[in-house]
Amino acid sequence: MNSFDVVVIGSGPGGYVAAIRCAQLGFKTAIVEKYSTLGGTCLNVGCIPSKALLASSHHVEEMAHFADHGIEIAGEVKFDLSKMIARKQAVVDQTSSGVKYLMDKNKITVFEGVGSFENATTINVTKADGSVESFEAKHSIIATGSKPSTLPFITLDKERIITSTEALKLPEVPKHLIIIGGGVIGLELGQVYMRLGAQVSVVEFADRILPTMDSAVSKELTKVLKKQGMKFYVSHKVQGVVREGDVVKVSAEDKKGEIITLEGDYTLVAVGRRPYTDGLNADKAGVKLTDRGQVEVNDHLQTSASNIYAIGDVVRGAMLAHKAEEEGVMVAEYLAGQRPHIDYNLIPGVVYTWPEVACVGKTEEQLKADGVEYKSGSFPFKALGRARASAETDGFVKILADKNTDEILGVHMVGARAADLIAEAVVAMEYRASAEDISRMSHAHPTFAEAIKEAALAATDNRALHV
Ligand code: FAD
Secondary structure: OEEEEEEEEOOOHHHHHHHHHHHHOOOOEEEEEOOOOOOHHHHHHOHHHHHHHHHHHHHHHHHOOHHHHOOOOOOOOOOOHHHHHHHHHHHHHHHHHHHHHHHHHOOOEEEEOEEEEOOOOEEEEEOOOOOEEEEEEEEEEEOOOEEEOOOOOOOOOOOOEEOHHHHOOOOOOOOEEEEEOOOHHHHHHHHHHHHOOOEEEEEOOOOOOOOOOOHHHHHHHHHHHHHHOOEEEOOOEEEEEEEEOOEEEEEEEOOOOOEEEEEEOEEEEOOOEEEOOOOOOHHHHOOOEOOOOOEOOOOOOEOOOOOEEEOHHHOOOOOOHHHHHHHHHHHHHHHOOOOOOOOHHHOOEEEOOOOEEEEEEOOHHHHHHOOOOEEEEEEEHHHOHHHHHOOOOOOEEEEEEEOOOOEEEEEEEEEOOHHHHHHHHHHHHHOOOEHHHHHOOOOOOOOOOHHHHHHHHHHOOOOOOOO
């Protein structure tokens, strides 16, 4: 029987990165993926295709503002959704073959089929034709990711009552897209179709969208998205979703017990994702799952079977590609006898709407709940020369720092390019910088990054220069 030092099950950003790092460290490595394309949720039906559609729809949206720049378009502007979706697929295909190239380059054996444990050291791969190949694995890394979750009373028909996977390849622009769930995925895909002309309504159980992020951020994004035309029904508990022909009716109850019914032609169920371990036979290997279906792991991401590790969406923590990647590297280095470490507090969270949202560290709500004495400095994009030059004046940067030591505890922002700007905050916090440190660093002018410096100045003795 073939044998490997490390077998990774699942080729998402957690799995394929773990495999590369294992190979770099000299392990004989294999990866098992049940689909014919590598890259998992992120590359195939997540991060990459959603950003491709956001990019295309952003161009459509921008055309509405061309006249402000003195640009005239002769004739009607048209777009072709099927071409947009084909372009998205081309981006996905290219990225996925890039992962295949990386597997080959690093001499990682790729098995296509469903991986399942026979016991803690034997893995079976069931291929599409039903044949089974078995091999020995000294160590395994479970990286089987997640699937969209739903509500118990909703039947997903995947035509009009859909998940994010179908929303990435709709045959038409919805007239009225009802989105259940005001989290990252719902808002990003909602903005795609709103820009293309759909009426978009978001029904959210919590009292605000992005309920786990800093409340100032969700307030600002709500304001901007409302201005763009999105409708919100927060504090509404969805009671039922019924399809009648091409119409989907969503009923929801508000806090006072009043029921509203929204009628649309598509409903996107974006209420989160569930860890995926179907077909893995984790129990045969002695791998325990939690009550929530996640693979139970210790601080080293080791499961209850000592030679098996688990990473990414299938374990506790933020369901983010870069978190999965960090965990993949951490396990590989741990297996090689190194002592790697992840600071989970410094995993940034990003929403790729426009304006973008990006956060790292503690929210103001968390600091209050933890009884931490803090100070806050904010700076609005509208006071920034670069933002005005680019007509991107929505948003702000907020820096939260320890009241006594000035150490930066959290950075939260809404605005153009926030997704890239947050890297400065991550670096600063990794090196335990103070707000004063950032306020004394030169930031090129005119840039959006100046908002970070100004927010740091605001956090230290309220001395922002341009407000
Ligand atoms: P996955 O990417 O889910 O990969 C798991 C892989 O394991 C899959 O390919 C699956 O087929 C395979 N598998 C499962 N079971 C088996 C088995 N038994 N045998 C063989 N193979 C198996 N995150 C971000 O950080 N940024 C974003 O912008 C972002 N956008 C997103 C947009 C959408 C619409 C969605 C749905 C998600 C988005 N995410 C984003 C989340 C991100 O996709 C996930 O956090 C990430 O993919 C998790 O990586 P993973 O390696 O843990 O698992």
